[in-house]
Amino acid sequence: MISITAEEVGLFARLIHDRTGIALDLGKAYLLENRLAPLLEEAGVTSFGEFFRLVSRSSAWVPRIIDAIATNETSFFRDQRPFSLLRDKLLPELLGRRRAESDASLPPALRVWSAACSTGQEAYSVGMIVAELLGAEAGAWQVRIVGTDISNAAVVRASEGVYSRFEVDRGVPDRLRDKYFTPLGERLRVEAGLRAMSVFLEANLLAPPDNLGQFDLIFCRNVGIYFNQENRRRLFANIARHLRPDGALFIGSTESLLGVCDLFVRRECLNAVYFQPRPGAAEPAPPQTSTAGIKG
Ligand SMILES: C[S@@+](CC[C@H](N)C(=O)[O-])C[C@H]1O[C@@H](n2cnc3c(N)ncnc32)[C@H](O)[C@@H]1O
Structure with missing residues (x-):
């Protein structure tokens, strides 16, 4: 698994916050690492910094990042x-x-x-x-x-x-x-x-x-x-x-x-x-x- 640095957490957290309002801090580094790992692999990059530079050039990645980060947990008749x-x-x-x-x-x-x-x-x-x-x-x-x-x-x-x-x-x-x-x-x-x-x-x-x-x-x-x-x-x-x-x-x-x-x-x-x-x-x-x- 590719590790994310504090600076890279800051970059992705700001991007995600600006687009969705979802607030992520350093404590959520593991969540970024886990959920974005498949996208880094697909993009063929070896660091979060490199991925961020790619995302800055090609905004098509942004909805993919949002899909990956958003917690979609739900169920029928949730909380009854x-x-x-x-x-x-x-x-x-x-x-x-x-x-x-x-x-x-x-x-x-x-x-x-x-x-x-x-x-x-x-x-x-x-x-x-x-x-x-x-x-x-x-x-x-x-x-x-x-x-x-x-x-x-x-x-x-x-x-x-x-x-x-x-x-x-x-x-x-x-x-x-x-x-x-x-x-x-x-x-x-x-x-x-x-x-x-x-x-x-x-x-x-x-x-x-x-x-x-x-x-x-x-x-x-x-x-x-x-x-x-x-x-x-x-x-x-x-x-x-x-x-x-x-x-x-x-x-x-x-x-x-x-x-x-x-x-x-x-x-x-x-x-x-x-x-x-x-x-x-x-x-x-x-x-x-x-x-x-x-x-x-
Ligand atoms: C945990 S689910 C809640 C689903 C459902 N309301 C429930 O309680 O079972 C949270 C949902 O909020 C969505 N979400 C997060 N930020 C959002 C935003 N700024 N606008 C619209 N939806 C957002 C996520 O994509 C995710 O599907």
């Missing part, structure tokens, strides 16, 4: 409690309100954002709950689940919706697995209806496209933990602009917004924590437009 709260309380209430607001000219709509969606399990987990709650009524709704992530490789996998049996069985109850997944060789593919309501895009949460529109539910879990305090503040300020006044935000089970921002009101229900916009605290983002690559 937010999903139980959604299923048992928040979504039935939200769907009821959206149904009541709709009329003959405007079908009821629900928009969900899985921000830092990784390989898509979070987005499809919400999709399964929505599909279960809407049942036969689903065809009359406009449901759009948008997943975004900075890692191109993760977004490609999320769009394919193909998972190993281990990945599925780790989080998905048998009944939902049998209903929402179809065998594809040794693996399982999310069924077409669920994939049709989901769209995955590459986006940096520190500079998200402004035209993503407003969402009823936002999951922004286990990404702020990789940022410094200033970028965490930027992250949640961006998120606040996209959450509808009666919507709900979920953050990771080990995360807190205390001292990060006061744009949200913290709520606890059924052993789960969620956040709602503090009225008037954030300037809403403009409506969603098709240029964001999303229909509906």
Whole structure:
């Protein structure tokens, strides 16, 4: 394994921080060594310094570095409690309100954002709950689940919706697995209806496209933990602009917004924590437009 010097850690840490907001210090030298080793081998270089010079000349390496460094750990129904709260309380209430607001000219709509969606399990987990709650009524709704992530490789996998049996069985109850997944060789593919309501895009949460529109539910879990305090503040300020006044935000089970921002009101229900916009605290983002690559 090629070793990295302190100076080289500084060079790569700055590059990664500037592009993603992910904060790496000297203590993460091993992570750079391990995760970038295959790229150094592919590039045919013998030091991190030489690799950095190559990257400076050819920016095509940058997305590869981001894919390698981003921690994509995720799972279906991760941390369970937010999903139980959604299923048992928040979504039935939200769907009821959206149904009541709709009329003959405007079908009821629900928009969900899985921000830092990784390989898509979070987005499809919400999709399964929505599909279960809407049942036969689903065809009359406009449901759009948008997943975004900075890692191109993760977004490609999320769009394919193909998972190993281990990945599925780790989080998905048998009944939902049998209903929402179809065998594809040794693996399982999310069924077409669920994939049709989901769209995955590459986006940096520190500079998200402004035209993503407003969402009823936002999951922004286990990404702020990789940022410094200033970028965490930027992250949640961006998120606040996209959450509808009666919507709900979920953050990771080990995360807190205390001292990060006061744009949200913290709520606890059924052993789960969620956040709602503090009225008037954030300037809403403009409506969603098709240029964001999303229909509906
Ligand atoms: C640990 S995963 C979390 C996945 C999922 N939200 C969950 O909690 O299971 C963190 C994800 O954040 C993404 N990420 C890191 N920095 C990002 C940024 N600036 N913008 C968007 N996504 C980012 C990574 O690519 C990775 O997929």
